[in-house]
Amino acid sequence: MLGTIRRHIDPAIASAFGCIVALLLLGSLYSSSFLSPEYLLQQLKVASFLGVIATGAVIVILLGQIDLSVPWVVAVGSMMATAATGWGALGTALAIPVGIGCGIGLGLVNGLGVAFLRPPSMIVTLAVNAVAQGLMVVHTGGFSAQDASSPAMRFIATGHSLFGIPNALLVWAVVGSAAVFPLTRTTFGRVVYAIGNRERAAYLSGARTRAVAMTAFALSGGLSAFGGVLLAGYASKAAQAMGDPYLLPAIAAVVLGGTSILGGRGNYLGTVAGVILITLLQSILSVMQIEEFGRHVICGVVIIAMLLIYGRGRRHSD
């Protein structure tokens, strides 16, 4: 009985959740408000922006690829959604789909490049990131986007619904379940894991590897853009560099949650833990008034320390 339970608990996810609890306890020594429901809900709300973006990242990383176009796809999502808001009533209604749609389009370009041109995904997504940046700079004329976000965007990012739960958290919950189901219960998910383990074997067993890779990158692009839409709603306007601080935390969250950066191994629950861990760490450090440089150093050290505990590769002699 104990053995089966132990087998079902991933040590990485257990450590990540353990670390979250330890952080909260440490924080509560500093101030008891760290354990208050208001603070925790506020943190979960902030975490949901990173959570939505990391959902896309985890799908691509499970595939054994990486999506470096996150920063400017986030920016495209937010800026296109706010731009649509400026087109009148119809644009306001369609703001969210327009933002996400632009992200899916850029993701499809990533997917086409990776699936058919076959260079490393790192360089394809870098190129798409650069093009997206160029398009946005031309679009805004080099200035910050002027259009404000639509009421619907503000509602899903900052509003509260039943029992005072932030809407952003509900959005993350919906996005998360919508990602877990295909990853664990459909052919698409099986093929994602198979490609991550050995693409050649997946191809030889008849899996439609190209279609799956394109779908994965399109999802990643769409989710990054959706993250941008949420961020624009939260800040009530879009800004050019708003995606920059999300690329590395998204990758770090995925990896802290026990997903192998080489692909094929890991799950979404771990990513949830990683996202909460990173958000909480940053929040507690800033509440404790640690200066910005200290926050960077501590975050880097914590990531390495946690990975040294459970994320190590095999020895050559194994």
Add this chain to the structure above:
Amino acid sequence: MNADWPYHLREHKGTLLAFAAFVVMFAIYATNHPAGLNANVATTAANKGVPLAIVAMAQTLVVLTSGIDLSAGMVLVLANCVASSIVVGTPLMTALGVLGVLLVGCLCGAISGLIVIYGRLQPIVTTVATGAVYYGAALAQRRVPGGDVNATLADAVTGPLPGGVPASLAVLLAPVLVVWLPFRRSAIGRAAYAIGSSEVAAYMSGVPIRRAKFVAYTLSGLLASIAGLFVTCITYSAEAPAANGSTYTLYSIAVVVLGGVSLFGGLGSAVGAIFSALMFRTIGDLLFVFNLDPIWQPLFQGVVLSAAVCLGALRLLRVRNRLDLYG
């Protein structure tokens, strides 16, 4: 005539292509420049290209071992911030300061290397984390832009040499002669290539894997700090916005690939990366030469990068067996 020249040609194809592309781009740039090609134009162009070229060399060393260094740009920023405090004063103090900056770079590279080797973590994740630490250190060193640098040194390395050749090219040549060529010709350098080709095979053949990786990461940190030092000499000051570091890191990856270095490791040369970095900067300045609105520059660079990715896909035309597409 040496009989194995087709082999050598194939091995250096990426480098030669990068060189040819650079020559073409620079010729277009120089012939259309309103002031023509004089010492000032050459010096400005070289000063812009050299930091990226040196970071690209740093990236090459790690990529050859099939790793990647996402902290290279942050080491540059850290070296920039440190240099703006200690590379000042009398010639002796300046010399000690330069030495100190280079030591900081070596230390940063060595830390990343040790974690990758003994911690057995993936290079990409390790260097994301160490990059955050180095960036924090840079911020601690310089919270607001500022600082100073020995003006004699700065003018000497960023001005033209007697005869009109930019001094920065000498700054670029020095690491090639002192770091890259000895590395490439040593047993350690061969080991780095062997690791990139197949780490398991290298291990089985008794290649000193740990030593080679350690040297590659340490030298990479050293080169990144040289680039940081040079940036200090150009700007006479230091600043630490995170965007600076990540831009250098991401461009260095793009440039390394354009220069014919395989991201899977074991193939390519730092010389190719250097020419491709210089080409990349020249392309960025072409719009200026043709008097177009600078607002188009980021898009233009993105399109050029995408075009290069598509050109790289031409190799698929030679693939006979579709299975070769899947590694």
